[in-house]
Structures are given as structure tokens and as C-alpha cells.
Amino acid sequence: MDRLKICVEDFNFYYGNVQALKNISMNVYKNSVVGIIGPSGCGKSTFLRSLNRMNDVINNVRVEGNVFIDGKNIFGSNVDVVDVRKKVGMVFQKSNPFPKTIFENVAYGLRINGIKDKKYIASKVERSLMDAALWDEVKDRLNESAFALSGGQQQRLCIARALAVEPDILLMDEPASALDPTSTAKIEELIQELKSNYTILIVTHNMQQAARISDMTAFFMLGELIEFDQTGTIFTRPKKKITEDYITGRFG
Amino acid sequence: MNKIKDKLIFFFFLLSGLIVVMLLAGIFYLLGSTSIHAFKEISLKQFFFSDNWNPNAYGEPSYGIVSMIVSTFMVTIGSLVIAVPLGIGTAAYLSDIASEKVREIVKPVIEILAAIPSVVIGFLGIVLIGPIVAKIFHIQSGLNAVNGSILLAVMALPTIISLSEDALTAVPNTYTEASLALGATKWQTLVKVKIPAALSGILASCMLGMGRAVGETMTVLMATGCAPAMPHSFLDSVRTLTSSIAIELGEVAYFSTHYYALFAVGLVLFIITFIINLASDIILHNYQKVYN
Numbered sequence: 041m042d043r044l045k046i047c048v049e050d051f052n053f054y055y056g057n058v059q060a061l062k063n064i065s066m067n068v069y070k071n072s073v074v075g076i077i078g079p080s081g082c083g084k085s086t087f088l089r090s091l092n093r094m095n096d097v098i099n100n101v102r103v104e105g106n107v108f109i110d111g112k113n114i115f116g117s118n119v120d121v122v123d124v125r126k127k128v129g130m131v132f133q134k135s136n137p138f139p140k141t142i143f144e145n146v147a148y149g150l151r152i153n154g155i156k157d158k159k160y161i162a163s164k165v166e167r168s169l170m171d172a173a174l175w176d177e178v179k180d181r182l183n184e185s186a187f188a189l190s191g192g193q194q195q196r197l198c199i200a201r202a203l204a205v206e207p208d209i210l211l212m213d214e215p216a217s218a219l220d221p222t223s224t225a226k227i228e229e230l231i232q233e234l235k236s237n238y239t240i241l242i243v244t245h246n247m248q249q250a251a252r253i254s255d256m257t258a259f260f261m262l263g264e265l266i267e268f269d270q271t272g273t274i275f276t277r278p279k280k281k282i283t284e285d286y287i288t289g290r291f292g
Numbered sequence: 293m294n295k296i297k298d299k300l301i302f303f304f305f306l307l308s309g310l311i312v313v314m315l316l317a318g319i320f321y322l323l324g325s326t327s328i329h330a331f332k333e334i335s336l337k338q339f340f341f342s343d344n345w346n347p348n349a350y351g352e353p354s355y356g357i358v359s360m361i362v363s364t365f366m367v368t369i370g371s372l373v374i375a376v377p378l379g380i381g382t383a384a385y386l387s388d389i390a391s392e393k394v395r396e397i398v399k400p401v402i403e404i405l406a407a408i409p410s411v412v413i414g415f416l417g418i419v420l421i422g423p424i425v426a427k428i429f430h431i432q433s434g435l436n437a438v439n440g441s442i443l444l445a446v447m448a449l450p451t452i453i454s455l456s457e458d459a460l461t462a463v464p465n466t467y468t469e470a471s472l473a474l475g476a477t478k479w480q481t482l483v484k485v486k487i488p489a490a491l492s493g494i495l496a497s498c499m500l501g502m503g504r505a506v507g508e509t510m511t512v513l514m515a516t517g518c519a520p521a522m523p524h525s526f527l528d529s530v531r532t533l534t535s536s537i538a539i540e541l542g543e544v545a546y547f548s549t550h551y552y553a554l555f556a557v558g559l560v561l562f563i564i565t566f567i568i569n570l571a572s573d574i575i576l577h578n579y580q581k582v583y584n
Contacts, residue, residue, distance in 0.1 A: 094473060099392075126475030136466035139489050149474040152484065198470070205474055 045070040045209065045239045046091065051105035053086055053095070053263075060086045062263045064105075068256070073231060073240045075254030075271065077247060079286070082260040084243045088211050091241065092128035093121045109209070126153075129207035133214040135194035137186035137201070142178050145186045145197055149205035164204055172200035173230050192223025199230065210234065212242040216249065228253050247287060251275050259283050323559040330355075330552035339556065343522040345536070347550040355553045357560065359522040363437070363530035364564075366523060367512055368505045370441025371448055376498050378445070379452030380487075383494075386453070387460035388482055399457065406450035410510040417443045417515030429527055435517035437526040443511050448501030455500065459493025460486055492575050499572030507565050509534035533561045 046068040053061035061083045068074055076084045089095045091107060093114060106113045114124045137145050146165040155161060165182075169175040174196040178189070186197055195215060202210060212231075216224040231240060231253050244250050250257050250271065257274040259267045267274060267283045278284045285291060331339070334355045342356025382402070386395050421442050422434030429438070463486050471481040487494065509532075517529025518539065531539075537554050544551045 092473060094469065097469070097472065122475050122477055125473055130473040132466065132469065132473075134466065136464075136470045138467055138470065138485055148471070148484070149476075152471075152474065152476045152480045201470075201474065 047108040054102040075250030078260035083263040129202035143182040168200040168204040327556035364532040367440040371444035374445035383456035414511040414514030440516035444505040455497030459490035496572040496576040
């Protein structure tokens with residue numbers, strides 16, 4: 041029943057001469073949630089940002105190896121990075137709505153795709169805000185500035201904005217780290233609901249969060265993928281000592 | 293001892309601040325109190341609504357400044373039409389496309405452009421741009437509003453480029469990343485996210501460029517022909533508020549109506565530039581509030 045969505049093969053990533061990711065191989069199946077954990081600077085974010093080629097915006101980086109999404113190598117020579125990013129949405133650590141209205145934030149992705157049909161845009165914005173569990177809170181104030189929302193609402197707005205483009209995969213880089221517990225709970229609940237339609241990779245510093253929401257967990261350290269398995273296995277019977285040490289909080 | 297020193301320093305700074313404010317107030321007072329005499333003999337209606345400026349006419353001298361105001365706005369708007377798109381384009385190139393190396397060389401060079409004396413620009417207008425304009429439009433003399441607009445555009449460009457580039461660079465990187473992550477191209481990100489986010493900074497830079505163009509004297513004096521008549525097209529010779537004062541004030545009889553009238557022209561000019569600078573200041577202030 042599971043279908044291979046993302047296949048990473050011997051992936052290496054360099055910032056100048058510094059190797060940030062070493063020989064990463066990983067298979068991610070459709071409609072699963074993958075939690076990525078590991079100490080700061082271990083390459084989790086770099087790995088995540090490689091999957092939609094967001095690292096391209098940084099100067100002087102180099103990659104080796106392959107990342108196949110639906111069987112197609114996203115680092116292939118004739119791949120348009122814009123197409124990759126439409127397929128692989130991203131939610132950042134710090135909520136980053138545009139200085140536009142709530143409506144325009146969500147409509148942005150549609151407009152840049154050349155969609156002009158106002159009715160379609162309005163219905164898509166509504167749908168996306170509903171999917172991001174924000175619609176009821178903002179339906180009467182769509183024309184207000186996105187900055188008028190609370191931090192948690194802004195982050196859900198960013199999720200809605202990403203959903204509007206209809207990606208298959210959603211990358212989340214510590215999406216709840218700057219939020220209060222209530223907002224965090226809402227985002228976690230949302231991830232569970234989104235799972236049925238999307239494949240989700242989420243970087244988190246919070247191990248309980250990884251245990252709660254993910255099906256698979258990947259443990260990174262010093263640029264290496266130490267262990268990747270079912271979340272239950274990682275948290276109860278990790279194969280490697282170092283994973284166990286990290287999970288039990290012996291270092292971090 | 294330290295207390296006295298502290299107080300002295302405090303008064304020094306207070307005094308410096310007061311002197312600058314008093315200077316501005318003093319200039320305003322001088323212009324105002326002198327020009328008021330002009331309106332004892334010239335009706336406000338004639339001054340602001342007549343396009344006939346002929347102070348030396350036998351019998352009935354005339355003091356209408358409409359043609360000068362029109363001339364001033366023609367060269368100013370002409371220069372903005374050229375400088376704004378070019379300036380924003382260059383700023384966008386520097387902030388988004390140029391490599392670090394190119395930016396480090398080009399930006400200082402553009403800022404040096406602002407240091408070229410206006411008389412040199414005027415000189416270029418007479419010997420280079422003017423003849424080219426004359427050739428292109430098949431007219432006798434290239435000393436006209438088009439020539440003035442081009443030269444003023446050159447002078448306004450450094451301000452517009454430098455401040456617009458600052459405004460674009462100040463747009464938080466998170467906006468750019470968010471836009472790119474949604475599958476926007478670099479171009480779409482620039483036009484639909486970065487420029488709107490930097491808009492007030494860009495507008496302020498254009499207003500400051502405009503202030504420079506309105507107040508510029510030497511270049512327009514040299515390069516626009518200075519005929520004191522109502523211009524009918526951009527290919528006509530124009531005489532701005534500034535060049536009228538520069539031409540006539542040196543030769544006018546002191547305390548004559550003509551003398552007072554020139555002060556009144558100066559007051560009008562001062563008010564125009566003051567409003568432009570104030571407006572750009574307000575825009576810039578609001579802009580900083582959004583980001584801090």
C-alpha cells in the first residue's frame with residue numbers, strides 16, 4: 041500500500057569546503073509524517089532545505105548524490121527549480137507572512153501561477169484557510185494585515201499559503217518552536233489532519249513532539265543520518281547507543 | 293567638576309541644535325519679510341496667474357510667474373520620467389542580481405556621480421546632450437526642457453539608486469524565502485514582494501531626487517535656454533524659478549519692486565522644496581515604523 045515518494049541516495053552537501061551532510065540515504069513513503077531530530081547544527085535544516093532546493097539561494101554551495109521525488113531527480117540538469125518548489129511546499133521556523141492582507145497572503149501562490157479567475161481564487165483561499173484550521177478565526181477580517189494576527193495564527197496562515205499551491209510534500213522547519221503550547225497543539229493537530237493528503241517532513245527540537253506526531257523518525261548528528269526507523273522503534277528500542285543517549289537526554 | 297563639564301557639553305549640543313533651527317527660521321523670515329513688499333505693488337492675482345514675466349517693460353511691467361512654475365515642473369517631471377524607472381531598475385539590479393563584487397564597485401561609483409559639480413553637468417548639456425537632442429528632434433537648438441530633464445535625471449539618479457537599493461536590501465530575507473518557496477521566480481519575487489515591501493523607501497528616494505531637481509540652478513540655467521516665455525512643449529526653451537533668480541538678482545536695482553518680486557519667487561521655490569522634503573520625510577518615517 042505504501043508508495044515511495046522521496047528517495048534520497050548518497051546525498052552530500054557542502055557549504056564551501058565544509059561538508060554539512062554526509063552520505064544521506066533515506067526513503068520516505070507517501071502520506072507519512074517524518075520527524076527529523078538531532079542536536080543543533082547537525083544538518084537537519086540543511087537536509088530539509090535540500091528537498092525543495094532552497095539552499096540554491098546561498099552562494100558557494102555544492103551537492104553530490106541524488107534526490108528523487110516521484111522518481112524524478114530534482115537535481116537533474118533539466119529540472120526547473122520553480123517546479124520543484126511548487127510541488128514541495130515549505131513552512132519556516134519563524135512565521136513569515138508577507139506585508140499584505142490575510143487574503144492576499146494566501147492568494148499570492150495562485151497569482152504567481154497566473155491564475156486570474158477571482159471566484160476560483162476566493163474559493164481556493166477559503167479552502168486553504170479551512171485546511172489550515174484558520175478560517176473560522178479570520179473569515180470576517182480577510183482584508184486586514186497579516187501582521188494583525190497572533191504568532192500562532194500567522195504560522196497557520198503560512199501553512200495555508202503553502203497549501204494553496206497544492207504541493208504534494210510539506211517541509212516544516214521547526215514550525216512550532218516560537219509558539220505557545222496552545223498554538224503548538226493546534227499545529228500538531230493540523231499536521232495529523234494534513235497527513236491524509238500530504239507527505240510531511242518536520243524538523244523539530246522537541247522530542248516529545250516528534251514522538252507524538254511522526255510515523256517515522258530520523259536522527260541526525262554531525263551531518264550524518266545515524267538512525268531512521270519507525271518512530272516507536274526509535275523511541276523505545278533504538279539500535280544505536282548514540283541515538284538512545286540523545287533521546288534520553290544524555291546530551292543535546 | 294564633572295557636573296559642570298556635563299552641563300557645558302549639554303549646552304554645546306543644545307546650542308548647535310538651536311543655531312540650525314534658527315538658521316532655517318531666519319531664512320524663512322528673510323524671504324517672507326522681503327517678499328511681502330513685492331505684493332504692495334503686484335497683485336497676488338497677477339503674480340500667481342499671469343504667465344507674463346517682464347519686469348523691465350516700459351510703462352507696465354509684469355510679474356507673472358506661471359511660466360516659471362510650469363517650466364520648473366516640466367523639467368522636474370521630465371527628469372523623474374527618466375530617472376525613476378532607470379533608478380529603480382539599477383537599484384533592483386544591485387540588490388538582487390549583481391554579485392557581491394559588482395555591487396561593491398558599482399555602488400560607490402554611483403554615489404560619486406552625486407559629487408559631480410552641477411556646472412560640469414551643465415557644460416555637458418551644452419556641448420554634448422544639447423546637440424544630440426537637437427539632432428534627434430531636428431530642431432535648431434538643443435537647449436530646451438528635454439535637455440534639462442536629461443541632465444536633472446543624471447543628477448537625481450544617485451539619490452534614487454542609493455536609497456532605493458538600501459530600501460530593497462532592508463526587506464527581510466524571510467519574505468524572499470517565503471516567496472521562492474512557493475514556487476515564485478526571482479523576477480516575481482522582486483516585483484510582487486520586494487518592491488511593494490520597499491515601496492515607501494523607494495517613494496521617499498524619488499521625492500528626494502525630485503527635491504534635488506526642483507532646486508537645481510546652474511545646470512538648468514546653462515542648458516535650458518532660459519527664454520522667459522510660456523513653454524508649449526518639451527522642445528521649447530524653458531526658464532525655471534531658480535534660473536530666473538540666478539539670472540536677474542545680480543543686476544536688479546536694490547529695493548525695487550523687481551528685487552522684491554525675485555525674493556517672492558525664492559519664497560515660492562522654498563515652499564515647494566520644503567513640501568517635497570517634508571513629504572519624503574513623512575513617508576520614510578512611516579516606512580521605518582513598519583520594520584522596527
